[in-house]
Amino acid sequence: MIENRYNKISTLEDALERIDDGTTLMFGGFGGIGNPPSLIEGLLEKNVKNLTLIGNDTGFPNIGIGKLVSRGHAKKCIVSHIGSNPVAGQLMTEGKMEIEFSPQGTLAERIRAGGVGLGGILVDVGIDNEIVSNGKEIIHVDGVDYLLEKPLTAEVSIIFAKKSDPFGNLVYDKSARNMNPLVAMAGKFTIAEVEEIVPLGEIDPEEIITPGVYVDMVIKSKGVNWKWVWE
Amino acid sequence: MGIDIRNRIAKRAAQEIKDGMVVNLGIGIPSLVPNHLPAGMNVMIHAENGVLGIGPSPEKGAEDENLCNAAGYPVTTITGSSYFDSSIAFGMIRRGYIDITILGSLQVSEKGDLANWIVPGKRVPGMGGAMELAQKAKKVIVLMNHIDKHGNSKIVKECSLPLTSKNCVDLIITDMAVIEVRKDGLYLLEVMSPFSVEDVIKHTSAQLKWDRAITQLS
Numbered sequence: 001m002i003e004n005r006y007n008k009i010s011t012l013e014d015a016l017e018r019i020d021d022g023t024t025l026m027f028g029g030f031g032g033i034g035n036p037p038s039l040i041e042g043l044l045e046k047n048v049k050n051l052t053l054i055g056n057d058t059g060f061p062n063i064g065i066g067k068l069v070s071r072g073h074a075k076k077c078i079v080s081h082i083g084s085n086p087v088a089g090q091l092m093t094e095g096k097m098e099i100e101f102s103p104q105g106t107l108a109e110r111i112r113a114g115g116v117g118l119g120g121i122l123v124d125v126g127i128d129n130e131i132v133s134n135g136k137e138i139i140h141v142d143g144v145d146y147l148l149e150k151p152l153t154a155e156v157s158i159i160f161a162k163k164s165d166p167f168g169n170l171v172y173d174k175s176a177r178n179m180n181p182l183v184a185m186a187g188k189f190t191i192a193e194v195e196e197i198v199p200l201g202e203i204d205p206e207e208i209i210t211p212g213v214y215v216d217m218v219i220k221s222k223g224v225n226w227k228w229v230w231e
Numbered sequence: 232m233g234i235d236i237r238n239r240i241a242k243r244a245a246q247e248i249k250d251g252m253v254v255n256l257g258i259g260i261p262s263l264v265p266n267h268l269p270a271g272m273n274v275m276i277h278a279e280n281g282v283l284g285i286g287p288s289p290e291k292g293a294e295d296e297n298l299c300n301a302a303g304y305p306v307t308t309i310t311g312s313s314y315f316d317s318s319i320a321f322g323m324i325r326r327g328y329i330d331i332t333i334l335g336s337l338q339v340s341e342k343g344d345l346a347n348w349i350v351p352g353k354r355v356p357g358m359g360g361a362m363e364l365a366q367k368a369k370k371v372i373v374l375m376n377h378i379d380k381h382g383n384s385k386i387v388k389e390c391s392l393p394l395t396s397k398n399c400v401d402l403i404i405t406d407m408a409v410i411e412v413r414k415d416g417l418y419l420l421e422v423m424s425p426f427s428v429e430d431v432i433k434h435t436s437a438q439l440k441w442d443r444a445i446t447q448l449s
Contacts, residue, residue: 030280030317031303033296056317057359060303083258083356084303092355104279104360105321112318125325126362128397131349162297174314176297178280181316209316228296230304 002199008168010217015191016042018156018217023048026111026154026187027055027065028180031084034172035064036160036193038222043068050075054111054154056104056179057081058088063226072096078152080104084229103132106149108182113151115185115214122146157187160221161210164194165201168215169208177209184210191217232260232376236406239423240374242267243404243448244333247372253277255324255364256285257334258302260374264333265306275311277329279320279360284312301360324363332368334361336375336400338390341437343400343412345373346392358395365396377405377434384436386410386417407431409448410439421446 002009016039019025029035043051044067051074058079059066068074070087076098082088091097102110109121122139124146126132137148159180162173170192172180184190192215241263248254248268255277256262265276266287276285278300285300286307294305323329336347345365348358365371379385386403403410408431409421419439422431428445 031299031301033280033299033303057357079357081357081359083354083359089355093352099355099357101357103358103362104317105325105363108317108321123325125366126358129362129394131393132358132362172314173297174295175278175280175282175299177314177316178320179317182318224296228303230294 002166002197005166005200006168006212008216008218009166009197010219012038012042012219015039015217015219016046018189018191019043019048021049022051023156024052024054024154026152026157026183027053028159028178028183029059029064030056030175030178032059032064032066032226032228034160034176034178034180035059036158036221037064037224037226038219039158039191039193040065040067041225043073044071049073052076052078054078054152055183056107058085060084060229061087063228067226076100078102078107080107108179110149110152111179111182111186114153115182118151120151121149123149153186153188155188157183157190159184159190159192161192161194163196163198163203164192164215164218165198165203165212167200168192168212168218169203170194170210170212170215171203171207172209181210184214189216190214191219193219193221195221232406238263238267240404240406243409244372244374247331247402248272248274250274252330253283253328255279255329255332255368256300257332257361259335261333261335262300262302262304277320277323278306279317279324281315281317281320282306282308282312283315284309321360321363324360324367327367327369329364329368331370331372332364333372333374334364336373336385338385338387338392339373339400339403340387340390341412341417343398344390345371345395345400346390348395349393351393361395365399370401371399372402372404373400374404377407384434386435386437388437407434416440418442419445421448423448
């Protein structure tokens with residue numbers, strides 16, 4: 001039995017109590033990989049509505065965060081890509097869901113900025129693109145023009161990691177890391193769904209990607225319950 | 232487009248890659264490119280979901296669901312590879328460390344404008360990482376069908392679709408031809424069999440030039 005010294009190790013039921021209708025929810029993952037499967041399944045069962053989702057993309061219709069999107073649980077998504085989820089595109093065109101696009105790297109930095117307490121970031125990506133630059137302040141620095149992109153935070157962040165200790169120190173698994181460490185930092189309350197919970201001291205401090213200070217709750221994952229596109 | 236044609240385009244794109252390069256590959260045909268690189272070539276394939284050093288596709292049954300490319304398909308890694316988060320993945324792109332990016336497109340103009348993220352009122356996939364890659368990679372190669380499903384040329388004088396990035400494309404490889412974008416216009420370099428130079432000209436709604444013999448690819 002692992003000692004729950006920081007009272008962070010909890011259950012899916014407790015985690016779901018943190019997320020209600022209308023919650024601004026940030027999620028880790030990229031094309032479904034690294035989306036937290038048990039939390040997403042729990043949110044579907046709880047039938048939460050009108051979520052504002054912030055993350056890399058809307059997954060696939062039956063994979064990852066895409067399940068919540070394609071079944072109409074979100075009123076708005078701030079993402080970089082919805083191409084792999086045609087239902088998201090359909091909901092958007094029908095006016096049933098709002099989509100705010102951000103270039104992927106800019107989105108990552110906006111989330112990171114929110115997570116590390118910055119007031120914004122200066123980026124020149126998309127500066128000559130009216131859709132991206134529209135309404136954004138332009139800042140001149142040493143002769144170069146940048147867009148002022150604002151930070152993103154969320155009421156709750158849900159992430160997926162390989163391993164956690166009782167303090168919430170996290171290690172990820174290969175390309176399932178993606179947005180997860182950034183999203184972990186940007187939540188006012190961060191829930192990490194992990195494949196394995198290990199005793200304190202078992203993870204080499206040099207190996208830790210997300211320090212536990214950013215993690216409020218740790219739950220054990222039941223694993224992926226969807227079929228991948230390549231299966 | 233059949234897999235044979237997709238592979239032929241990918242194979243031709245692979246020839247642009249030189250030893251020691253860092254290369255990013257987009258969704259679709261570009262993700263087939265690593266399968267066509269010569270064994271032993273030192274190339275670091277970058278994927279914006281946080282991998283540097285992608286290898287060939289895994290054998291069936293050996294897939295790792297947590298090791299995929301940006302399209303969500305399983306990959307392997309080569310010796311010397313690394314994993315990182317999305318901010319680092321895009322930091323590498325913004326900072327100019329990507330030698331070549333290979334991506335798909337809806338339209339390319341004769342000035343090298345790229346339009347690959349939105350069809351107003353119809354298909355709105357979003358830009359993903361394409362803006363960073365198009366604007367910041369040292370060389371931008373577009374792989375696409377020469378014509379769309381309505382028979383219209385995807386290589387145009389001016390893009391009618393919203394732009395991803397201006398003046399960024401260097402080379403276009405389609406199922407019909409290989410076309411270079413230079414300051415003074417589009418240069419037809421190679422034609423893919425069974426098409427002829429005339430076929431390519433007929434199906435391209437921008438002016439094509441050439442200043443040397445056009446290679447016929449089998």
